[in-house]
Amino acid sequence: MDNQQIKDAGLKVTRPREKILGILERSGRRHLSAEDVYKELLTNGDDIGLATVYRVLTQFEGAGLVCRRHFETGQSVFELNSGDHHDHLVCVRCNRVVEFVDSVIEERQSAIAAQHGFHIEDHSLVIYGVCTDCAVKG
């Protein structure tokens, strides 16, 4: 199960790695910052350093287990890699994140890159707005 994913990544199965992966899997929110993960660990009584959280998340990223996103909040957020690419809608009030995929946009992006002689490696589309809940609250 969990452990296998860690092994497959060529990493030793250690308590920090198991715990961190568990938090990412069980968290209600799909997008957590390193700080979020760290605080969750502390809450659970796990004595794991922040540096380790960063190290582990970076290794998981390298192994393709998680994706790192840079929204405009100043800190990176991490999410479990579901395998399928998707973009994000972020609420500027409550930071809620909604994922979406749109094939039309994907196609246009490829076309535009090709048009400018670029070989796409990655792309990031983030729409910032106010979600229904926050709009209602005024």
Added chain:
Amino acid sequence: MDNQQIKDAGLKVTRPREKILGILERSGRRHLSAEDVYKELLTNGDDIGLATVYRVLTQFEGAGLVCRRHFETGQSVFELNSGDHHDHLVCVRCNRVVEFVDSVIEERQSAIAAQHGFHIEDHSLVIYGVCTDCAVKG
């Protein structure tokens, strides 16, 4: 001319502000980091502090004179606000930036936001890839 833009922003016309605006206007590159602007000032013999550069750029941003972008490089880059919205293609090798606009993508974005009950405030689409020049260089 320049000065008027600064006045219109409700700011006093000072040497740092004139110089910084001038650099943004005259720079060959459209996207400069605060550090880039600062170095340019030093080169020109202007004794302006980095803190001032950040302050001024932030004020210009607030006034709508410049736009701040957060690419995945870890630092913000600033560009003169041309008024019309556009997205970016960034070369991951040489950091070259190409701007583009695509109405199809714009439309799809609005549709997607509406579909999820979001009121769009802003959005950022960045395509990362390798540009022709860098691809040739291997």
Added chain:
DNA sequence: TAGCAAGATGCGAAAGCTTCTCAGTTGTCT
């Protein structure tokens, strides 16, 4: 199952970008 070497960890220090503080300076308005 004991022992070992490579790999992980935790802590504090440090780096990199950006903002803040504050005393001194400058622009603007009269």
Added chain:
DNA sequence: AGACAACTGAGAAGCTTTCGCATCTTGCTA
């Protein structure tokens, strides 16, 4: 010119993220 608010420079400080290193674990081997 004078007064006052706004602005600046320099360094300190804040934040997120990474590094260095002594210590501890994991996973393999005998």
